[in-house]
Amino acid sequence: MDKITVSIITIGDELLIGQTIDTNSAWMAQQLNGMGIWVHRRVAIGDVREDILSTLAEEAALSDVVLMTGGLGPTADDITKPTLCEYFQTRLVQDRETLQRVLYMFESRGLPILQRNVDQSLVPEAATVIPNERGTAPGMWFEKDGKIYVSMPGVPHEMKGIMENYVLPRLEMHFSTPAVVHHTLITSGMGESFVAERLVDFEAKLPPHIKLAYLPSYSLLKLRLTAHGKDKLSTATELSMYFTELKERLADIVVIDQDISMGEVLGRILLARNRTVGTAESCTGGLIGSWITAISGSSSYYKGGAITYSNEMKMKMLGVKKETLAAHGAVSEETVREMLAGALDLLEVDYAMAISGIMGPTGGSEEKPVGTVWIAVGSQEKTVTIKYTLRYDRERNTQMAAVYAMNELRKLILELEPEGLN
């Protein structure tokens, strides 16, 4: 089967000195993969003429399509366009439509226009200009020696607009793409090696065009099945047979059979049961709330939360007793239990989560080392408390604690209300 292959080149010193994390490539790969195009190489290089020239040639030799992002800003570190002219043996010309768009954007915001903004409408003559509806630097499509090259700005939302409106549809028309189908199962509560042990004979019988990958993610484990085939329908049908078996084999540890966030998992469960939820966060400082509300439509089940970072606020907002804090401390089963009860009352919700812990790097003691986290989840009917001892840095401890709390609540809701979506 003929795979269509893509190289992604990201241009910019900021990616090489680590000042910027590259989220563009992951998004691009997801989109391309969904239509059966395989990103087999991603290369990041600096704003260096020679490196751009050699990398373009190398990647074009290895791939059918070369997608570039970055190096197209209005400021002086832009060397990408002249280098593209050199590579494609062409010259810069002014694109009238881009110029009009730039002029309009500046006028409508009441900003004066500068020469460097006007210069954004200069494009290599050999390029097909792709309008950028979200910014001033246009995208550019080139074809040379049977290969396709696309240059796009590095600003994520501008790149996404250009990809969605133009590049993806045009690539789909250009190639008759093969079928690639993924299914992802999210599990919790069992380590990678133990899950793998349970799947030895399942893996052994997978045909060569179906692959299983293990992807640990915070406290969860994602299992991804990928099938390649000629025809979308038959490939998807075959994959879903194996995926169903996988789900059945791991039924006791399955969280969800889709690659969605824990915020979305919890939201769907609440929506299906017409229940509401609230949060009482100390150590996570609002992270759980922000993850829940990252889902559009969450206002129909999330009422709000109390971020009680100080003891005073635990008492004032959630009614935690002074004596409880004095006797057991802020990071204790007793305190999160009272936080939970207070959150259920204050927020008038069916379910709530309460969390208090020591995220580090300071603040630990012998009795309660850094990483100690107490979680309480529940309803007026039933409360579950659990203690975790996390062993990572502040950021990762906080994220893991948030995932644990949401997963505990998920399990409790399914236990109390087993009917319906899970």
Next chain:
Amino acid sequence: MDKITVSIITIGDELLIGQTIDTNSAWMAQQLNGMGIWVHRRVAIGDVREDILSTLAEEAALSDVVLMTGGLGPTADDITKPTLCEYFQTRLVQDRETLQRVLYMFESRGLPILQRNVDQSLVPEAATVIPNERGTAPGMWFEKDGKIYVSMPGVPHEMKGIMENYVLPRLEMHFSTPAVVHHTLITSGMGESFVAERLVDFEAKLPPHIKLAYLPSYSLLKLRLTAHGKDKLSTATELSMYFTELKERLADIVVIDQDISMGEVLGRILLARNRTVGTAESCTGGLIGSWITAISGSSSYYKGGAITYSNEMKMKMLGVKKETLAAHGAVSEETVREMLAGALDLLEVDYAMAISGIMGPTGGSEEKPVGTVWIAVGSQEKTVTIKYTLRYDRERNTQMAAVYAMNELRKLILELEPEGLN
């Protein structure tokens, strides 16, 4: 000047299909850069024997050091170690120390040990084994034809431990590294092209070994000056002259002269003034609280917050009047003003932020389109309200709104209390 160059190779299909965002490379590049080693290429490839072999050869031809992450898990998709054996013409042998470590980790957690865990102690004979104190897969150091290769697991905190404890010190000993110095200035309130226009003559007089880069980041603009030189002290001295001039030229729009988060900027300002802060969040759902508390030590100035996602909670927790919501809606100047007043009272803090908006993709109207955000920041003494109209997706709108709110509060504190750190 002889640059020491590094290629980073990340191995794993999950990076190519976009399921995982690569944060490892950015961290590694930062660390290497700090010691004057230049990452000039980053390549991501899949779990494919031929691709690993050819990429190792290509990158070793271009760089002094090749750092690899990924492909070392306990599950069956591991093909990295056999491929390394092939590349270095060696065979797998058992490493006694790694075996002991693996056995100990499983025993101490009361877990049974599986053959695939034992196999993690198999390493290529030609490798110097690097202990992994945070996991079971060891790192491996190879030298061949004058080049250095290091293979590490892809789990970020395991990779970081191996880099910090072993790889970075050993690279520093191996090379006499040149000096690379960075300084970053963060500005707000002026677009990239206008800042660049103000800096035309400044840029023109920069010597060739000092570069200025523009890095837009949410609603902020980062300006990074980088100097390369032989000697750390003289390079740093020269750079700081230019950096001081840059700061002075942009004094009216400077946020901070370091590359730190807005949460840290705000925290330092509050700490220096011995002031406290609280949050009243609707549309950001706890994100501002989570950014503030991401900073270790934030408990000394952050007391807590109210996440009032529903109108009921805006009234109950913050005392927003029913009539205000009825007359002006939840996303209005009047509502955020009352949210702010309520937050100052409830949280008993010196300063607070209140925010309410429509983050999309649904919920907009003709009068209040998606992206409409009202922010109020202030103290009992003074309140500032401001409206933004954001034009991005839900995630980006939320992040930008949070940065705007924190930046508005920063400006107000500096206006009310100009003495001391800013």
